[in-house]
Each structure stands twice: as structure tokens, then as C-alpha cells.
Amino acid sequence: MTPAIEVESRESTPRWLDYGAPVLTILAALFVAAIPLLWIGANPILVYEQIFLDSLLDLGGIADILTTATPLFLAGLAVYIPLKAGLWNIGAEGQLYVGAIVGTYIGLNYGVPSYVLLVLMMLASGLAAALYGAIPGYLRAEHDVNEIISSLMLTFAATTFTGYLLRGPLQGRGGQTATDRLPAAAELPTVLHPRLHVGVGILAIAAVLGTLLLTRTRLGYEITFIGSNPAAAKQAGISSYKIYILVFLIGGFLAGLAGIIEIAGVHGRLFESFSPGYGFTAVAVALLGRNGVFRVLLAALFFGVLTAGGTTVAITMDVPNALVDVIVALTILFLLTAEFITEYRLAVTVGGKPDTGSEPSMEGST
Amino acid sequence: MSIIAGTLESTVRLATPLLLAAMGEVIAERSGVLNLGVEGMMLAGALAGFAGAISTGSLWLGFAIGMLAGAALALLHAVLCISLKADQVISGIMLTLLGTGLTTYFGRAWVGRNVDGFDQIALPLLSDIPVVGQAFFSVTALDYLSLGLVPVIWYLLFRTNVGSEITAVGEDPETADTAGVPVFRIQYACVLLGGALAGAAGAQLSLAFTNFWGVEMTAGRGWIAVALVIFAQWHIWRLLAGAYLFAAIDALSFRSGAVRDAVLSGVDIAAVESAVDFLLNPQVMNTYPYIMTVVVLWYVMRQGNLNELGGPSALVDAYSREQD
Numbered sequence: 001m002t003p004a005i006e007v008e009s010r011e012s013t014p015r016w017l018d019y020g021a022p023v024l025t026i027l028a029a030l031f032v033a034a035i036p037l038l039w040i041g042a043n044p045i046l047v048y049e050q051i052f053l054d055s056l057l058d059l060g061g062i063a064d065i066l067t068t069a070t071p072l073f074l075a076g077l078a079v080y081i082p083l084k085a086g087l088w089n090i091g092a093e094g095q096l097y098v099g100a101i102v103g104t105y106i107g108l109n110y111g112v113p114s115y116v117l118l119v120l121m122m123l124a125s126g127l128a129a130a131l132y133g134a135i136p137g138y139l140r141a142e143h144d145v146n147e148i149i150s151s152l153m154l155t156f157a158a159t160t161f162t163g164y165l166l167r168g169p170l171q172g173r174g175g176q177t178a179t180d181r182l183p184a185a186a187e188l189p190t191v192l193h194p195r196l197h198v199g200v201g202i203l204a205i206a207a208v209l210g211t212l213l214l215t216r217t218r219l220g221y222e223i224t225f226i227g228s229n230p231a232a233a234k235q236a237g238i239s240s241y242k243i244y245i246l247v248f249l250i251g252g253f254l255a256g257l258a259g260i261i262e263i264a265g266v267h268g269r270l271f272e273s274f275s276p277g278y279g280f281t282a283v284a285v286a287l288l289g290r291n292g293v294f295r296v297l298l299a300a301l302f303f304g305v306l307t308a309g310g311t312t313v314a315i316t317m318d319v320p321n322a323l324v325d326v327i328v329a330l331t332i333l334f335l336l337t338a339e340f341i342t343e344y345r346l347a348v349t350v351g352g353k354p355d356t357g358s359e360p361s362m363e364g365s366t
Numbered sequence: 367m368s369i370i371a372g373t374l375e376s377t378v379r380l381a382t383p384l385l386l387a388a389m390g391e392v393i394a395e396r397s398g399v400l401n402l403g404v405e406g407m408m409l410a411g412a413l414a415g416f417a418g419a420i421s422t423g424s425l426w427l428g429f430a431i432g433m434l435a436g437a438a439l440a441l442l443h444a445v446l447c448i449s450l451k452a453d454q455v456i457s458g459i460m461l462t463l464l465g466t467g468l469t470t471y472f473g474r475a476w477v478g479r480n481v482d483g484f485d486q487i488a489l490p491l492l493s494d495i496p497v498v499g500q501a502f503f504s505v506t507a508l509d510y511l512s513l514g515l516v517p518v519i520w521y522l523l524f525r526t527n528v529g530s531e532i533t534a535v536g537e538d539p540e541t542a543d544t545a546g547v548p549v550f551r552i553q554y555a556c557v558l559l560g561g562a563l564a565g566a567a568g569a570q571l572s573l574a575f576t577n578f579w580g581v582e583m584t585a586g587r588g589w590i591a592v593a594l595v596i597f598a599q600w601h602i603w604r605l606l607a608g609a610y611l612f613a614a615i616d617a618l619s620f621r622s623g624a625v626r627d628a629v630l631s632g633v634d635i636a637a638v639e640s641a642v643d644f645l646l647n648p649q650v651m652n653t654y655p656y657i658m659t660v661v662v663l664w665y666v667m668r669q670g671n672l673n674e675l676g677g678p679s680a681l682v683d684a685y686s687r688e689q690d
Contacts, residue, residue: 036471088455090402139660143667148455148682149596150663152402153656156589160656164649283459320474325467332460333442336452344451 021338022288022295026302029330036326042319050316051309061308063196067266069297069304070200071096071278074258076285076296077210078133078251082147083286084214085247086227091136091151092255093279094158098132099125099256100263101162104179104270105170107186107263114185118264121186125260126253132158133252134245141244155279163272170270178271188265197265203297206254210293213250223247255279276307277325284332303328369624373617374501379575381613382512383408383567383584387591388598388605389512389519390563394440395595396523397556398536398680401443402458404564405588406465410435411568413469416579419481428481429508429569436565437558439465444557448550451684466582476579483577484508506574508566520602532556536678539685549685564588593659599666600677612655619651 034044055061075092082089103125139145172180188197214220226233226243267274281303289296310324387404394401414435419428443461446452484506492503523529534542535552543549572579590612598604618625626646630639
């Protein structure tokens with residue numbers, strides 16, 4: 001008799017798995033990422049120590065973490081909120097670029113007092129990106145066009161078009177593929193440290209507003225209802241049409257905000273690859289933080305630590321920056337595995353079970 | 367005429383990676399598995415193919431190693447999405463991230479080296495035909511291979527039992543399973559084949575196009591291949607046409623100055639000139655494949671439903687056997 005192994009759905013997820021899974025996931029990713037580090041002769045312990053501990057010990061390191069976590073969190077919410085309604089926004093990267101383009105244009109061309117200008121830039125960036133983001137939402141609501149594909153395609157349209165703008169209408173006087181530097185009035189002021197811009201405040205604001213939206217408002221209720229049970233939501237008279245467009249509007253707004261904060265707070269000018277794929281890492285952020293806005297924030301901070309630390313070890317220890325991409329990818333990989341473990345379990349029956357006749361291959365020796 | 371001949375020649379070379387990768391993606395998607403990791407698998411194929419060719423001294427061995435690298439990444443996707451029922455969108459994005467990260471990380475050692483890539487093989491007589499002869503009949507073995515694969519894969523998918531089984535799995539895995547079709551085995555095979563073809567597409571880039579390895583050298587071609595599958599509505603012949611159309615746009619964008627002058631010769635209206643300037647700008651032209659894909663999606667869906675679009679009904683849904 002051979003043991004028969006079958007996959008069953010769990011009726012409920014044990015508590016330790018619910019909390020332990022994300023932590024185990026990250027540890028597993030770091031463990032496997034040690035292999036490429038050893039390959040190039042680096043000491044993984046020293047590298048991780050520098051990424052995760054040393055950066056937390058000085059203000060510059062914390063500034064880098066917070067400023068990196070800011071676009072990651074906003075873009076993460078841009079994925080997370082549509083996901084709550086059951087839709088994939090894979091286009092946060094493109095929305096981020098649209099926001100950055102519009103905001104930079106306004107910052108370069110309107111000579112109004114700084115606080116007016118900054119508010120104007122944020123609003124215009126958010127609105128432009130919201131409209132751009134709403135295209136996949138509208139196409140899904142109106143014609144049932146797959147939003148994964150359309151949001152993805154529009155991302156590449158936007159990033160490629162940015163290349164055109166930076167070689168044409170928006171090109172700066174220096175002749176590089178970048179805009180001119182923003183005037184001082186259009187740059188976010190810094191506090192405590194020259195690299196810590198006030199834009200990081202949006203981390204707290206968005207976390208609170210996002211939680212309130214999803215847990216305390218009728219709209220949030222409708223979003224989660226549609227996401228968890230579209231058929232029942234329809235029965236209850238909730239318009240998926242309206243919700244599908246709204247979640248993409250909100251998502252686009254947040255991603256656009258991420259774009260202009262990154263420009264006005266960190267780079268001071270728009271150039272082609274100003275975002276190291278924040279909009280794509282955002283998918284991982286939303287997934288890692290799937291169960292609540294504050295978990296999305298924690299995920300964004302984790303990836304913030306990783307990205308900022310990756311830049312540091314690239315300089316100090318000559319570890320290729322691509323290590324960060326590898327760790328992010330491995331984190332997603334183990335997260336998907338962990339999800340399987342939390343949702344299914346392996347039922348091992350020794351001695352065979354009554355033959356259902358449907359699985360001849362599982363029968364082993366005869 | 368030299369613009370036309372030159373454009374045609376680069377169109378063929380540029381179409382090959384798109385065609386190879388998109389044919390692989392069609393096979394995977396027709397079995398119900400969306401793989402957004404094409405860009406990552408292509409990069410893996412490009413680096414592994416290049417490193418393999420230099421290490422073994424054989425271009426064909428390198429090419430095979432490139433295909434294996436693509437298939438290896440695809441295996442991860444298959445395990446996650448088919449066996450572990452993970453979300454296909456996330457897993458695919460993970461794959462692209464992993465492929466980009468790993469090739470950038472390990473590719474550092476191979477930057478700055480060159481390989482004597484695949485030579486052009488001129489077919490006697492055919493290559494002497496004016497204009498098209500040079501473009502189509504004096505190309506590398508990989509270009510011929512990609513064109514030769516088109517009817518083979520069309521036949522496999524639409525004229526064989528295996529093809530019908532693949533379609534059945536992609537349309538309705540449960541019914542296929544009941545009918546005795548090995549759902550999981552077919553999905554695994556399709557995803558792996560898709561990965562191997564993406565790897566081949568990458569290896570073509572480093573071994574027959576640039577003849578060197580460069581970080582992120584696929585430059586978004588993997589995403590264009592994903593777009594192409596939808597643009598072609600999962601049909602092989604439309605895929606062939608689409609690959610050549612997208613490649614022609616790319617080829618023209620390299621020569622946009624000459625094309626612009628040709629279009630505008632004799633025209634003296636400022637508005638027309640600036641409009642043409644805009645539309646023929648290389649970067650603007652590079653957005654066309656993406657925009658055209660969205661427009662096709664929109665247009666077809668406006669008329670009807672996914673069945674008319676030609677997409678597999680069970681795409682993106684992980685199939686899970688009900689035990690009770």
C-alpha cells in the first residue's frame with residue numbers, strides 16, 4: 001500500500017500561519033538570495049546587516065527608506081484598492097509617469113507662490129493620472145475588456161511617450177533626455193535631513209484615509225462586496241460599472257501622486273527611468289499586504305528598506321543593485337507558495353482511500 | 367528604393383524574436399495559462415545563449431542553452447500556477463522581475479564581449495530577387511527557423527489531436543478532464559514550450575542580432591510579444607502578420623527622418639508637417655504596438671464577447687480538481 005497524497009482546501013487558516021507566513025516568506029527569500037551573493041564572493045550576513053540594520057541607525061538611511069517607501073506605498077495602494085474590487089491594476093507604473101509629466105510641466109511653467117504651486121502640481125498630477133488610469137476601468141466596465149492587459153499596455157505607451165517628450169517638447173536646455181531642473185518653489189521642502197522631503201507625510205495620511213475609505217465608508221463597503229462576491233453584490237443593487245471606474249480613478253490618482261512626489265521630492269527633474277519600476281514592485285507590495293491598508297504600508301516599508309539598502313551595498317560592497325530585484329522576485333515567489341500552504345493542505349492517507357475512479361495516476365502500484 | 371529594401375531587411379530581423387516569443391505565448395495561453403514573464407524569459411535566453419555559445423564554442427549549443435534557460439524560468443511559473451494554483455498575473459510579473467534581476471546580476475561578467483553570431487545564408491536564385499530577395503532569402507538560420515515554425519505550430523494547434531486537447535483545456539478544463547484529457551500535463555508542456563520559445567527569441571537577439579550581451583537588451587520586446595498575442599487574437603497566421611507589422615514599425619522608426627522626408631516631399635503646409643513630424647517620431651512610433659493592441663481589444667469586445675475575440679475562456683483561472 002502506498003500513501004495517497006491529496007490536496008484539500010483548508011476550512012480555516014490557522015492563526016500562526018496567518019501572521020507567520022509573511023515573515024517566513026521574507027526569510028526564505030533572503031536565504032535563497034544568499035546563493036547569488038556567495039557566487040560573487042560576498043558575505044551574505046554582512047550584506048544583509050548593512051541593508052537591514054546599518055540603514056536604520058542613521059538619519060540619512062531612514063530618510064532614504066521613507067522616501068523610497070512613499071512611491072511604493074502610493075503605487076501599492078493604486079494596485080490594492082482595485083484589487084479589493086476584484087480588478088488588477090498592473091498599470092501603476094504608467095499612471096506614475098503621467099502624473100510626473102503633468103506635475104513637472106506645471107512646476108516648470110507656473111510662477112505662483114510655492115505652497116500654491118505644490119498643491120496645484122499634486123492635484124493636476126493626481127487628476128491626469130486618474131483619468132489615464134480610468135481608461136482600463138472604463139473599458140472593463142463598459143465592454144468587459146480585460147483590465148490586466150489594457151492597463152499593462154497603457155503603461156508601456158506612457159513610458160515610451162515620456163521618451164518622446166524628453167527628446168522634444170519637454171527637453172531641457174542641457175540637451176540630455178531630461179527636463180530642466182524644477183525651480184526651488186516647485187520642489188518639496190525637506191525636514192531634519194537634506195534627503196528627507198515632507199512628501200513622506202503622505203505615508204501617514206494615505207494610510208489613514210485609505211483605511212477609512214475601505215472600512216468606514218459606503219463606497220469602501222461596496223468595493224469589498226463586489227470584490228468578494230460580484231454576483232451577490234449585483235443582487236444587492238451595487239453597480240459594478242460605477243465601482244470599476246471609481247477604483248481605477250482612485251488608483252490612478254494615487255499613482256500620479258507617487259510620480260510627482262518622486263520628482264518634486266527626490267530628483268528635481270523628470271528623466272526617462274526616474275522610477276526603478278515602482279509601479280511593478282507595487283504589485284508585490286499590494287500582494288504582501290493583501291489583508292489591510294496598514295499591511296500594505298508595512299510591505300512598502302520593507303521594500304523601501306530593501307531598495308534603499310540595495311543602493312548602499314552597491315556602492316560600499318560592490319554588490320550589483322539587481323540583487324534587490326532578485327530578492328523582490330523571490331519574495332513574491334515564496335509568497336505565492338505560502339498562499340498555497342495557507343489555503344490548502346496535503347492530506348496523506350496511508351492505506352489508500354476508496355477509489356473514486358477519477359484519478360488512476362494516483363493509485364500507485366497495483 | 368534603398369529605404370524600402372533596408373526597412374524590409376531589418377523588419378525580418380526584428381520580427382524573428384517577436385514571432386518566436388509570441389508563438390510560445392500563444393501555445394501557453396491557449397492551454398489557459400497566461401505568462402507575463404516573457405520579457406524575463408527572453409532575457410534569460412539572451413544571456414544563457416550568449417554565455418553558452420562562448421563557453422561551448424558552438425552557436426547552436428548556445429542557442430539550445432538559451433532555450434533551456436527560458437524553459438527553466440517557465441517551469442517555475444508552471445509549478446506556481448498549475449500545481450500551486452497561484453495567481454498567473456503575479457507569478458508572471460515575478461518571472462519578469464526575476465529574469466531581469468538575475469541576468470543583470472550575473473550578466474555583469476559578460477558585458478563587453480562579442481560573439482561571431484549566426485551568418486546570413488543566401489538562398490540561391492531566391493536571394494537575387496530585387497528588394498525582397500535580400501530581405502527574405504538572405505537571412506540567418508534563426509530567421510528561417512522562426513518562419514518555418516509558423517506552419518508547424520499552426521498545424522500542431524489546429525490540425526492535430528494534441529491541438530484540440532490544448533484548446534479543450536484552455537476553454538473548459540473540467541470537461542476536458544472528465545473526457546480523459548491530462549489537463550495538468552498539457553498545461554505543463556505548453557508553458558514549458560512557451561518558455562523555450564521565449565528563450566529562443568532572447569538567444570536570437572544576442573546571437574544573431576546584436577552579437578553581444580547587454581543589460582535589459584530585450585528593451586520591452588517581451589511585452590510587445592504579449593501584446594502581439596492579443597493583437598492577433600490567438601491566431602497563428604494573424605500573429606505572423608502582426609509580428610511583421612510591429613517589426614516594420616520598429617524598422618521604420620530607425621529611419622524616421624528619411625521616411626518623413628519622403629512623406630513630406632512637395633507638402634508645404636505647416637500643420638501637416640508638424641502632424642507628420644509627431645506621428646513619425648521614433649518614440650511616438652514605438653507606442654503604436656501598445657495602442658493598437660488596446661484598440662483591437664476595445665474594438666472586438668465592443669462587438670461581442672471573449673469568444674469572438676478568440677481568447678481561451680479559462681485563461682487566468684487555475685484549474686482545481688473537485689474532490690467531492
